[in-house]
Amino acid sequence: MKFLVTGGAGFIGGNFVRYFLKNYKDDQLVNLDKLTYAGNLESLKDLEANPFYRFVKGDIEDSNFIGELFKTEKFDVVINFAAESHVxxxxxxxxxxxxxxIQGTYNLLQAARETNISRFIQISTDxxxxxxxxxxxxxxxxQIQPNSPYAASKASADLICRSFFETYSFPVLITRCCNNFGPYQFPEKLIPLFITNLMEDISVPIYGDGKNVRDWxxxxxxCSAIDAVYKNGKPGEVYNVGSWQEKTNLEITDILLRELGKPDSLKKYVEDRLGHDRRYAIDSTKLEKECGWKPRFNFDQAIVDSIKWYRENEWWWRPLKGSS
Ligand SMILES: NC(=O)c1ccc[n+]([C@@H]2O[C@H](COP(=O)([O-])OP(=O)(O)OC[C@H]3O[C@@H](n4cnc5c(N)ncnc54)[C@H](O)[C@@H]3O)[C@@H](O)[C@H]2O)c1
Known part of the structure; x- marks a missing residue:
């Protein structure tokens, strides 16, 4: 089988490439990425020699390029991570x-529909x-009620995916996941931003009262949830992915301050984000029941491991801080 992963030089796509190469020993993976500010091939450097892996630089907005790529490569499965992702x-x-x-997802769907794709997984968001x-x-x-331009663009892509299933019986599945953290996350996002700031005694910006809640x-x-959806999900369906671990931004900040041994004075309250959603919490019962998936990582331990990773991998994040 040949898999196309788009956005594989980014945070989640890159972790998925690693997950895939560890778990799928006989399948090929092509990683298509435009390498925007968020795409970083350094994250995958150790995989370059893997004969089952190949990188292609390209833009999902370029419909001619995408059409040609699909014709020549004859992919079996597409997993679309490529996106602008920062609210x-x-x-x-x-x-x-x-x-x-929106346009990029449409281009992929259209090219995939014209070739013999068995599954198209759209990576969406809560x-x-x-x-x-x-x-x-x-x-x-x-109900779908997106509030930021980012969320609205992802919701639009989801609706186009849905229409391809309803209209053409195209085998698309959608996952909607909560906030991710872990290795190789661009240091503009809350957890890596705060860890890398605190490591250098730089204050951390807390929006509003800090009481916005996310499931982490x-x-x-x-990655294992996407795998479960690939193996056991039903085309045309949506699967929520959550880990039942709600935390306020303040709780996260306090954990990071404690684990890094830094003072409370590094908290800096700033004007709230425009249209800031108060709380997200995800019910992933459907995924657990229908696809046999369960989250494995406990937040309290995984955050300690993440801090360790950013401590040990300054070579990776330091060139990115303030680079874009
Ligand atoms: N980060 C989260 O917490 C989270 C949660 C739920 C869903 N998601 C979704 O997961 C996906 C990946 O998120 P992420 O956090 O890894 O994002 P990211 O910003 O780290 O990575 C995005 C990748 O897409 C690439 N890209 C951007 N525009 C492109 C284009 N036109 N053509 C080809 N490649 C392009 C970038 O170069 C980058 O490598 C996104 O679709 C996002 O909406 C993210």
């Missing part, structure tokens, strides 16, 4: 989110559901 950037400059996340009050969880039946999953659990 703050989408507030400052929404346009590229629409072209990459942010498409909007914000929750203090109670309740998002299920796959929850270790990236390897997200």
């Amino acid at each position: 703050d950037r989408s507030i400052d400059n929404p346009a590229v989110f629409l072209t990459t996340n 942010e498409v559901y909007g914000s929750l009050g203090p109670e309740g969880l998002f299920t796959e039946e929850s 999953i270790h990236v390897e659990d997200h």
Whole structure:
């Protein structure tokens, strides 16, 4: 089998490439990535010689290039991670989110439909559901109510995926995951930003009152969830991916301060993010029941391991700090 992974030079895609090469011994993986500021081949340097792995530089917005690639490569499975992924950037400059996340996904779907693809997995996000009050969880039946340009672009891509299933019986499956953390995450995102700031005694910016809640999953659990959906999911279905580990931003900050032995004075409260969703929480019962998946990583241990990883891998993150 030949798999196309898009966005494999980014955080989750790169972790998925590693997961795949460890678990799928006889299958080929092509990693297609434009190498935006968020794409970094250094993350995959040790895999370059693997005969089952190949990198192709390219842009999912370029429909001619994508069409040709699909014709020549004859992929069996597509997993689409490629996206603009940072909410703050989408507030400052929404346009590229629409072209990459919507047009890019459409180009992949269209090219895949014209060739013989057995499965197309769209990597989406819980942010498409909007914000929750203090109670309740998002299920796959929850209304789609995206609030940021990022979330709206991902929701739009999900709807195009849905239409390809309903209209053409195209075998697309959608996963909607909560906030990820772990190795190789670009240091603009909360956890790696805070760890790398604190390591250097730089203050950490806390939006608003710091009480926004997210469900946090270790990236390897997200990878195993995608694998479970690939193996056991039903085309046309949506699967939520969560780890039942809700934390406020303040709780995360306190854990990081404690584990890194840093003072409270490094907390810096800043003006809240525009349209900041208050709470996300995900019910992944469907994935657990239908695909036999369970998260493996406990937040308290996994965060300690992540801190260790950023401590031991300064070579990876230091060139990226303030680089974009
Ligand atoms: N990070 C999270 O917590 C999270 C949670 C749920 C879902 N997701 C989704 O998972 C996917 C991956 O997220 P991430 O955090 O790894 O993102 P990331 O920003 O770290 O990586 C995105 C990758 O996509 C590539 N890319 C961007 N535009 C491209 C284009 N036009 N053509 C080809 N490649 C392009 C970038 O170069 C980069 O390597 C995204 O679709 C995101 O919406 C992320």
